[in-house]
Amino acid sequence: MTDTTRTGRARRRAAATKTAPAGQRSRRGKRLSLIIPMHNEAPVLDALFERLDATVGGLKLALEIICIDDGSRDDTLERLRLRAATDARIRAISLSRNFGKEAALTAGLEAATGQMIVPLDADLQDPPELIAEFVTLWEQGYDVVYGVRSDRSSDTPLKRTTADLFYRLFNSVSDYPIPASTGDFRLMDRCVVEALNRLPERNRFMKGLFAWVGFKQVGVAYVRPARLAGETAWGYRKLFRFAVDGVTAFTTVPLRIWTLVGIGAAIAALITGVGLIVRVLIVGRDVPGYASLMVALLFGFALQMIALGVMGEYIGRMYQEVKGRPTYLVKDRIGFDA
Template sequence: MKHKNIDISIVIPLLNEESNIRELFKQLRRVLEKAVEAFEIIFVDDGSTDQSFAVLKGLHQEYPDSVRVIKFSRNFGQQPAIAAGLKQAQGKAVVVMDADLQDPPEVIGQFIAKWKEGFDVVYGVRSQREGETFFKKFTAELFYKFIRKISCVEIPANVGDFYLLDRKVVDVFIELKEHHRFNRGLVAWMGFKRGVVMYTRKARHSGVTKYSLTKMIRFALDAIMSFSFAPLRMISCFGIFLILFSIIILLIILCLKTFASTMIAGWVFIADSILFTGGLQLLAMGLIGEYLARIGEDTKARPLFVVEEVL
């Protein structure tokens, strides 16, 4: 049962952030006490191996009414951690953010102001990214351009896991059961009235990023596979290209042999046949992949539509 007296819930997934937790809580508490009457902060410990859970346990004992802690049995990943926090959140609106203080807590006040204006989803859009390498900035920009190009869902650029969701959006979100999650895409897929708040993303307060290159690649693949059939269709298109190319080569060979009496080596016909057969195989694989992708889309069990309001 939802506690109607809680105005705002803050969901914070974390992994090995013992040095940031208390500073983050102090800043959040200062901002939230000015902005709303009642709030809760939900920390989701995603299998930390340092003293993060001990720090969180201490905070919960000091502030049992406003601090809640979810501890995973192992590291399941940031996206499932966000989903777990949203499922437990009881506020009329929920803000998702990281624990590294790169996303400044004072921006939450602007989120709440936008929410009160009637926006159901409020994104934090990064106007600047301090303390990040050129490689990180370049790959992030490339990823967003690519996913926006191939996806059927409009996913905002320069948006991370720092946003506010109205209660009705959260209720729809927690009904989505898929395992390989790209939460930013799911939030965009649901629709609703969306607003943005521009902010400067700061350098980490302390510690190091937990997003290795391997995790970034896995995250990008989850996003692409969850919201686009483009890779499968590229295989089909390449197969069609090979078929057409092999037919053109065959026509050229026949013309040369018929009108120019040119001797054509036997291996040319063999190579062209292989090219044609390879194209057919790729086309068949792409078509089979399309059917499998549609089956996969059904197993995600996303609703066919989301109703915002009925009059």
């Protein structure tokens, strides 16, 4: 047992016992589906499967491990093919190109057949040792058991700050708040996955969808370790785009904000106009002010451009949805006939 799973275990179990919903489940005869999106993850595969064998193998559950190769440029797919040839639990889906983690995760959810489904990262930042506790809470009646990153010291200070700002912003404007410091690492009951698979949108912000579907949910705190090997593909530019997708997918508040800005600007313009008229009537002439006029014009122009940009984000997403293209395309499926 690692320090990650020991930390706060007794406290979390005590809290879960007090608040557990009515209804007990049994793991007997059930299947656990692990969904692991992969993009250039060849350096970590050996360590990943060793950890899975050491931790998940003893849960007394039938197991399937669905690996989604999301357009890897290294030999990730070839290594998965070799493992699947000798291990019937391993199945692989090869996408035709890199569609992104949200699309790869969607492919895994649609392919999973277990009564319990757990998405996790291949880089072992989502510790497999925690899955045993997830299953225990599932048996107590929870439909979703999600991991909460209580310690993100493995991330850079900038990433921790920007992540905190995102969660604060999203939860302040969305009707379906996301628990802070959560990712995709969670256990979901079959009914939750079936609900997710019925959602038709193609711009999929999975963290928001997990919150939107509801069901009985509980969090489990854990310490997020550093990435085992390689480098993350999530640069700040990609993370910013991901955050914009999340906000625009679950709220129209940015559009309403610009309506209020427009009303405020109109009121300010009306007050300024009345003031100028009164000044001309009293003083007889207005004081020339080329600089102030240009500042006002440029400021108004900037506001218009920002407003158009916000509207463009929403229109662009409507355009993507109307085209009706599939979320992903599959090039090959390995091990699904076994």
